Every structure is written in C-alpha cells, then in structure tokens.
Amino acid sequence: MKTKQEESATDFLKLVKNMKYFTKLKSDNSNGDLFNVTLKTASYNELNLMVSCLLKASICALKNDNSGYSSASESGIDVLLLLEMALQLLPDEEMQLLDEFHKNAIDRKAEQ
Known part of the structure; x- marks a missing residue:
C-alpha cells in the first residue's frame, strides 16, 4: 500500500x-553527466556579436575589479561563467573552413 507521500x-x-x-x-549522449542547450541565432555574424559581448562584459568586470571601484562578485557578474560560455560558442569547425577559404584565396592571388 502506497503512502500519501509516495x-x-x-x-x-x-x-x-x-x-x-x-x-x-537535452541529455548529451556522449556523456550522461552533461546536457546540451539550444541557442538560437540568426547568423554567424550574430553569434560573433554574442561572443564579443560576453568577452567585453568579462573585460569590463575584470577592469572594474582591478580598479577597486566595484567587485565583479558584488555586481553579480561571474566572469568565469561568461568566459566559459564564450568559449563554448566559438564555431571551431567553421573557423577551420574559413582557414581553407583564406588559403585558397592566397593561392589564387599567387597564381595571378
């Protein structure tokens, strides 16, 4: 017989x-202890702006912390968390593709 709590x-x-x-x-199939979160963005340019904003916010928080005016922890900004998010948002595979495009562009210029 089940109890009321059960x-x-x-x-x-x-x-x-x-x-x-x-x-x-969403559960990460490769590691049961981790989860994935979907982040919607309109373009790579918008993704780049998001990463830039995270990095700029981290820089501002660190500058304020070093100047003694305001502590990042007092203002509620967790710089480490912002930097980790920015790192995860960087499109690594796409950057490799851009390197290939760049190499091809240089090769074409050399041929001309």
Whole structure:
C-alpha cells in the first residue's frame, strides 16, 4: 500500500511528464553527466556579436575589479561563467573552413 507521500510524488512526476516541463536541457549522449542547450541565432555574424559581448562584459568586470571601484562578485557578474560560455560558442569547425577559404584565396592571388 502506497503512502500519501509516495502517491504525491507519483502524481507530481506524472504532472511534470504531461506538462512537458524541464525541456530546456537535452541529455548529451556522449556523456550522461552533461546536457546540451539550444541557442538560437540568426547568423554567424550574430553569434560573433554574442561572443564579443560576453568577452567585453568579462573585460569590463575584470577592469572594474582591478580598479577597486566595484567587485565583479558584488555586481553579480561571474566572469568565469561568461568566459566559459564564450568559449563554448566559438564555431571551431567553421573557423577551420574559413582557414581553407583564406588559403585558397592566397593561392589564387599567387597564381595571378
């Protein structure tokens, strides 16, 4: 016989499942301890601007922290978190493709 707590927990889990809560994090198949989050962006240019803004915010927070005016921790800015996000947003594979395009452009100029 189930206790009231077990029934409440079961009802709660059914509610969560039916209401489609907790859908933002997607399980990472390669590592069960990690999750993926989808970030929507209109273009690589917008992605570049997002990374630039994260880096600029980190620089400002670190400058303010070093000048003694305001601590990054006091203002609620976690610089390490911002830098980790920026690092994850960098499109590594696309940068390799840009290197190939650049190499081809240099080769074409040399042929002319």
